Amino acid sequence: MAGVDVAGEFETIRRLFAPLAHPEWGRGLRDDVAVIPSKPGHDLVLTKDAIVEGVHFLPADPLDTVARKLMRVNLSDLAAKGAEPFGYLLACHWSERCGWPERMTFVDGLRADQKAFGVALLGGDTVVTPGPASFSMTLMGWTPKGRTVARMGARVGDLVFVTGNIGDGWLGLQAAQEKLTLEADRIAALLEHYRTPTPRVEFIGPIRAYASASIDISDGLIADLEHMAAASGVGIEIDLEVTPRSAAGQAWYDGRVDEQAALESLVTGGDDYEVAFSASPRDEATLRREAGRRHLRLTRIGRVTTGEGVVARFAGQPVTIDRSGFAHG
Structure with missing residues (x-):
């Protein structure tokens, strides 16, 4: 039922998010950290976006689309930098309306886009808030060393x-x-x-x-x-x-x-x-x-x-x- 917290933080992680974890680097979400090996000849590129109910999405928006939008706005940042995405950190601030069915719906959206874009969960946090729901993602990608495209660099005549x-x-x-x-x-x-x-x-x-x-x-x-x-x-x-x-x-x-x-x-x-x-x-x-x-x-x-x-x-x-x-x- 919406608004009922039917699972604590660790059960939510174990039942919903652990299946999304990177098979090696995410440590099954059983640790406080993820360990990412360096990739020779590449730079690690990171971006972070947050979305808040009532600001970036409407209260009536289905939570699977909210999860997919969160993923995609971060993917858009990496695409503009010429970076290939591989994994992400996630923070979920569930509102009182986000019971177990709503959380499952949110994860369904993440699962669909993980498959579509070839990325995996590395870790994060999940809490309950008396305020509006909000979600934050830190997405990571690789570019060949020195090849990340910046905002700066436009030349007169381009x-x-x-x-x-x-x-x-x-x-x-x-x-x-x-x-x-x-x-x-x-x-x-x-x-x-x-x-x-x-x-x-x-x-x-x-x-x-x-x-x-x-x-x-x-x-x-x-x-x-x-x-x-x-x-x-x-x-x-x-x-x-x-x-x-x-x-x-x-x-x-x-x-x-x-x-x-x-x-x-x-x-x-x-x-x-x-x-x-x-x-x-x-x-x-x-x-x-x-x-x-x-x-x-x-x-x-x-x-x-x-x-x-x-x-x-x-x-x-x-x-x-x-x-x-x-x-x-």
């Missing part, structure tokens, strides 16, 4: 690309809150993207090989490009009209009277978990070929310039965007 579509995360939240009027299949597609975004792990190789700088799109396209521009000490110009939109996103856009305002909403909404990166113009054809081989949409959205910050253009003219994306507390 082109700026983004994978996939932009705006579906924000639109999916609107759909989950029943604020959209679209056909049922469009709503379903947006909800799926919001709850279980697709990290671009299949594009790790090309990002590592060709990107001069890279970042995953979590706070909003404009906001995250601002982070990349600041880290690289450059400016970035983007063309709002070429913002890639899914079929559902296009259907929503077609119903807007103010096209500029609609595009601004899409590029500032966040929760897309696509990858934006800069690369030399001489590598554009190769990047498009690599994306095509993976059936991945790749869009050139702008260029790296002198100056600072991000300049967004609509109909060839710069526009002022008051809010660039989600602001963390």
Whole structure:
């Protein structure tokens, strides 16, 4: 029954999480630590994200999708760095509604994505809180030594690309809150993207090989490009009209009277978990070929310039965007 804690910490670990543990490095979750051997010729890359009920997911969201979203937002960070994921640490702060069935549902989501992405649990912690549920993951991956792609490194004259579509995360939240009027299949597609975004792990190789700088799109396209521009000490110009939109996103856009305002909403909404990166113009054809081989949409959205910050253009003219994306507390 929801809200009833039917198992203590150690029983939860033994019955639910131990089967997810890495067969060697996780020590069966019977210890306070995991021991990870070094990988010769590689750097260890770590990322950490937390999600909180009422902030990053809705109380009505199924807990298996919450677990998968937690996994995928971390995978997106590693994909943008060109890192191959292998294992993770997990902290679960169960709310009073998270009884045994809810915990099992959460673990079902983890199990599905462990299999899909080839990662395993290494350890962590599980507690009960009187507040909202929250979950935190530290994901680890490998890159060949010295080959991790940073936010810094974009060069004047580089082109700026983004994978996939932009705006579906924000639109999916609107759909989950029943604020959209679209056909049922469009709503379903947006909800799926919001709850279980697709990290671009299949594009790790090309990002590592060709990107001069890279970042995953979590706070909003404009906001995250601002982070990349600041880290690289450059400016970035983007063309709002070429913002890639899914079929559902296009259907929503077609119903807007103010096209500029609609595009601004899409590029500032966040929760897309696509990858934006800069690369030399001489590598554009190769990047498009690599994306095509993976059936991945790749869009050139702008260029790296002198100056600072991000300049967004609509109909060839710069526009002022008051809010660039989600602001963390």
